[in-house]
Amino acid sequence: MRIVFSLLFVLSASYALSQCPDPSKFCIEAEGNQWSYNSQSKSAAFEKGEQYTMSFIAYKNIAYNIGVCTMLLEQQDVEFEVYVLETKKDESTGRYEKVKKYLFRNSENELKQSCLIAGDRTSKVYVKLRVPNGETKDKDNELEELVCVGVLIEQAKNIRTGF
Amino acid sequence: MRNITIKWTFAGAAFALLSLGTISCSGDGDDKNKDGKDKIDTTANQVDTTKKVAEIDYAVPTPNELFEIISKMDASINTDLVNDVEKSADYVTKKSQALNFGVYTADLAYLSAFGNSAQAMNYFEAIQGLGESLGISAAFDKALVERVEDNKADADSIFMISNDTYFDTYKFLEENDKGPILSMIIVGGWVESMYVITNMVGDYDTNNPLMDDLADQRLVLENILQFLEVYSENGDVQAVTGDLLVLLESFDAMEYIEGNTKVENKNGVITMTGAGHYEMNKEAYKMIKTAIADYRNQITE
Numbered sequence: 001m002r003i004v005f006s007l008l009f010v011l012s013a014s015y016a017l018s019q020c021p022d023p024s025k026f027c028i029e030a031e032g033n034q035w036s037y038n039s040q041s042k043s044a045a046f047e048k049g050e051q052y053t054m055s056f057i058a059y060k061n062i063a064y065n066i067g068v069c070t071m072l073l074e075q076q077d078v079e080f081e082v083y084v085l086e087t088k089k090d091e092s093t094g095r096y097e098k099v100k101k102y103l104f105r106n107s108e109n110e111l112k113q114s115c116l117i118a119g120d121r122t123s124k125v126y127v128k129l130r131v132p133n134g135e136t137k138d139k140d141n142e143l144e145e146l147v148c149v150g151v152l153i154e155q156a157k158n159i160r161t162g163f
Numbered sequence: 164m165r166n167i168t169i170k171w172t173f174a175g176a177a178f179a180l181l182s183l184g185t186i187s188c189s190g191d192g193d194d195k196n197k198d199g200k201d202k203i204d205t206t207a208n209q210v211d212t213t214k215k216v217a218e219i220d221y222a223v224p225t226p227n228e229l230f231e232i233i234s235k236m237d238a239s240i241n242t243d244l245v246n247d248v249e250k251s252a253d254y255v256t257k258k259s260q261a262l263n264f265g266v267y268t269a270d271l272a273y274l275s276a277f278g279n280s281a282q283a284m285n286y287f288e289a290i291q292g293l294g295e296s297l298g299i300s301a302a303f304d305k306a307l308v309e310r311v312e313d314n315k316a317d318a319d320s321i322f323m324i325s326n327d328t329y330f331d332t333y334k335f336l337e338e339n340d341k342g343p344i345l346s347m348i349i350v351g352g353w354v355e356s357m358y359v360i361t362n363m364v365g366d367y368d369t370n371n372p373l374m375d376d377l378a379d380q381r382l383v384l385e386n387i388l389q390f391l392e393v394y395s396e397n398g399d400v401q402a403v404t405g406d407l408l409v410l411l412e413s414f415d416a417m418e419y420i421e422g423n424t425k426v427e428n429k430n431g432v433i434t435m436t437g438a439g440h441y442e443m444n445k446e447a448y449k450m451i452k453t454a455i456a457d458y459r460n461q462i463t464e
Contacts, residue, residue, distance in 0.1 A: 059232060
């Protein structure tokens with residue numbers, strides 16, 4: 001019996017993991033028609049309270065709107081941060097190391113659920129979020145402890161950054 | 164700003180993959196220095212090969228994103244560069260079908276980005292045929308076929324549809340646990356994009372803005388390798404990973420220019436300026452171009 005339950009759990013979890021809709025289906029899109037969907041957007045199911053990190057390539061001179069969201073029944077703010085890794089030489093050891101450079105932390109910005117970034121160099125950007133607690137939508141398709149989270153990336157031509 | 168050269172030393176493909184994994188792991192881990200900043204040691208001989216790879220979800224831009232940027236530059240199309248559609252029936256293994264699905268997807272993006280909708284249509288058919296062989300024909304529903312047919316004279320629409328097709332295929336494969344096939348499609352698409360661009364450029368030219376775009380592709384290659392790592396138990400993915408690591412060595416002939424990223428908030432837009440980056444040079448360009456051509460020809464032969 002234990003094996004059957006374990007198998008059911010694994011199958012359910014796998015199903016949940018593969019059934020999160022695209023973030024464009026449940027995240028709030030950026031305002032204005034200059035934005036277009038970027039296919040590096042990601043969604044996946046995670047346990048509540050866990051952290052999720054994704055990385056995408058942000059081409060130079062293009063503005064990206066990064067929005068985060070979940071499929072919780074009641075809207076809850078998602079804590080997230082956006083950063084790049086800078087390669088630096090440690091003068092004391094002579095070794096190169098990568099250091100986080102934060103672009104945005106919504107814990108310092110009234111828990112805003114999106115941010116707008118742009119750069120004069122192509123960058124590898126990381127988005128890290130903490131999956132909040134709450135009641136899950138669409139319980140037929142998901143285990144109660146799992147929730148779909150989404151990182152919606154939209155892009156626009158860089159028109160306001162002055163590069 | 165000082166110039167430095169970072170070269171990765173590879174004791175072997177597996178070790179290199181672990182190096183990449185450890186970089187990502189440390190980047191997201193709890194290793195902090197006295198200032199509370201996360202630190203990562205990129206020195207190869209310091210890598211802890213027993214460390215578990217962190218679960219970071221690596222995304223890779225589509226060929227369309229790259230060709231959209233390139234098409235805005237002063238560049239013209241060369242239809243001799245794309246892979247012959249007649250060869251699509253010759254690809255019989257899953258590996259060659261998936262890689263060439265990616266190749267044709269990039270060709271479709273290239274042709275449509277540069278306004279050649281007539282030739283692009285043939286590539287839709289080749290992609291559809293390979294999709295059937297790969298068991299992913301469900302990604303090409305009737306609505307998509309009708310959409311292609313209705314817009315076949317409009318290169319902009321074909322370009323958008325080609326991007327949607329790539330994305331729909333991506334989602335379909337992801338949702339149906341066909342990660343190894345997806346991995347190889349991504350690799351084929353990227354290799355073909357690089358092949359087309361390096362041949363559009365021709366010889367090394369320090370004034371050509373495409374040099375910077377090619378140098379930036381090292382970041383994309385990193386994300387592809389990290390994406391493949393998830394499916395590294397698959398034999399085909401292992402083989403493809405080994406091929407990409409050879410390519411990575413040619414990218415490592417570039418010089419890394421250390422930067423100091425300045426982050427500012429300008430009217431609600433967070434801007435990054437002065438970040439470190441790889442810079443192309445003649446030797447690296449020659450190595451990259453040759454390595455890409457060799458691998459592309461190996462895939463498409």
